[in-house]
Amino acid sequence: MKKILVVDDEPSIRELMHDYLSMQGFEVIEAVDGLDGFNKFMQHNPEAAILDVEMPGMNGQDLTNKILAINRNFPVIIISAFLYKYSRRNFIESGVRAVLEKPVDLRLIKQNLQAIFGTRN
Structure with missing residues (x-):
């Protein structure tokens, strides 16, 4: 089961993504902001991430830069x-x-994940 990191400061968006991605067969790791997202990225080794941009503390652009600097x-x-x-x-x-x-x-979201992982549901 592929792990997807979802980082968004809006609980309703995280819940929506969690429910939808779980139904698509993904394991979902949730984070509430960029710093939490980076910590969960390092801790859980996800295979992809869905990031909001506007978040308190570390925003999605900074988080993207940190993740892509590593991989x-x-x-x-x-x-x-x-x-x-x-x-x-x-x-x-x-x-x-x-x-x-x-x-x-x-x-x-589904189409992009299929393109990333080369799968079709």
């Missing part, structure tokens, strides 16, 4: 309601696999 090929999917503040191109150039806007279409 340049690690699959990161960014989700945010505030993408207008950021450059999608910068995220993609930094190694992020996908940048999705909230409210996120869960089918896009």
Whole structure:
């Protein structure tokens, strides 16, 4: 079972992602902010991450940079309601696999994870 790290400061988003990804056959590790996310990344060795951008403390962009500094090929999917503040191109150039806007279409999450893992459900 593939492990997915979900980092979002909104409990309802974490719950939605947890329920959906669990139904898709993934083990879900949840984190409430970037620092918690980095600690869980180091502790649990997930195979991909879905990160919010706007979070207190360490934001998703900083977390992405820390993760990709450790593993340049690690699959990161960014989700945010505030993408207008950021450059999608910068995220993609930094190694992020996908940048999705909230409210996120869960089918896009599934499609991106299938592309990352080379699977079809």
